[in-house]
Amino acid sequence: MSIDAVSQQIKTATSVAVLTGAGVSAESGIPTFRDPGGLWQQYRPEDLATPQAFQRDPRLVWEWYDWRRQKIAQASPNPAHHTLAHMEGLVPEFLLITQNIDDLHGTAGSRRLIELHGCIWRVRCEREGTVHENREVPLKTLPPRCDCGSLLRPDVVWFGEPLAVETQAQAFAAAEVSDVFLTVGTSAIVHPAASLPIVAKDRGAFVAEINPAPTPITPYVDSYLQGPAGVILPQILSMVTQR
Numbered sequence: 001m002s003i004d005a006v007s008q009q010i011k012t013a014t015s016v017a018v019l020t021g022a023g024v025s026a027e028s029g030i031p032t033f034r035d036p037g038g039l040w041q042q043y044r045p046e047d048l049a050t051p052q053a054f055q056r057d058p059r060l061v062w063e064w065y066d067w068r069r070q071k072i073a074q075a076s077p078n079p080a081h082h083t084l085a086h087m088e089g090l091v092p093e094f095l096l097i098t099q100n101i102d103d104l105h106g107t108a109g110s111r112r113l114i115e116l117h118g119c120i121w122r123v124r125c126e127r128e129g130t131v132h133e134n135r136e137v138p139l140k141t142l143p144p145r146c147d148c149g150s151l152l153r154p155d156v157v158w159f160g161e162p163l164a165v166e167t168q169a170q171a172f173a174a175a176e177v178s179d180v181f182l183t184v185g186t187s188a189i190v191h192p193a194a195s196l197p198i199v200a201k202d203r204g205a206f207v208a209e210i211n212p213a214p215t216p217i218t219p220y221v222d223s224y225l226q227g228p229a230g231v232i233l234p235q236i237l238s239m240v241t242q243r
């Protein structure tokens with residue numbers, strides 16, 4: 001099915017939910033995880049994105065996050081982020097569910113937004129569990145510490161950790177009631193996020209995928225639009241806003 005068909009579905013929808021992944025920020029110069037040259041080709045997730053890795057070597061983990069913070073700080077939202085920010089005003093019920101921690105959707109103006117895997121600009125005290133914003137780039141002290149003396153960690157979700165209960169519930173509730181569900185720039189292999197399009201499809205939503213490469217869910221979607229999000233999403237928006 002074509003861009004036109006997806007646009008028509010959005011035009012008549014009451015409820016639209018969108019799941020985004022690292023591919024949405026690729027055109028802003030932020031590396032993805034699993035593409036050729038992606039982060040997981042250079043680094044092992046076991047060394048950098050698990051609670052065990054942080055316990056073993058908090059400095060190493062923070063050096064990696066500090067490097068990523070520097071890259072993200074220099075990046076700007078691209079047409080995919082801007083289009084999704086615009087789209088939330090066109091549909092009665094809209095929720096943008098991102099796996100990205102870079103806050104580029106927020107910077108682009110998205111407000112009906114949930115960050116499933118946390119945010120790189122927040123830190124959490126290991127002892128007290130308190131969370132606060134920290135945008136210092138680069139960080140002066142590695143690893144950073146809380147006023148209480150305990151280690152601070154990035155407020156992100158690592159492998160083997162549960163997602164925030166309320167955030168996950170909101171995402172699944174939106175998938176269940178959506179008329180249209182878009183999955184954009186994600187390899188759709190990390191759960192529970194990867195279950196969202198399947199849940200939406202099972203509940204009767206029209207599911208469309210935007211990605212230059214097919215993923216494990218491509219055979220199940222109603223429309224696979226092959227290409228970069230920064231090109232395809234603006235084309236969809238332009239058709240949705242056409243009289």
Ligand code: BJW
Pocket residue numbers: 020021022023024026027032033034035038049099100101117156157158159160161162163184185186187188189190191192210211212213215227228229230
């Ligand atoms: C473009 C493009 C362009 C390129 N335009 N597109 C069920 C089955 C099997 C395993 C599990 C399961 N349930 C849970 C698990 C275990 C695990 C998991 O899913 N493992 C899989 C690898 C198999 N899940 C977890 O551990 C999760 N926790 C959990 O389930 O807890 C349960 C629990 C309950 C109670 C107690 C304890 C536990 C947590 C997952 C956390 C993921 N964390 C990371 C890193 C942290 C954040 C960070 O530092 O950034 O999150 S991993 C990494 O993968 C990151 C991403 O958010 C996530 C998803 O990746 P994404 O976004 O899809 O990126 P890529 O690179 O994979 O794909 C990019 C795509 O873009 C590609 O398809 C390109 O083609 C495309 N693209 N350019 C559009 N221009």
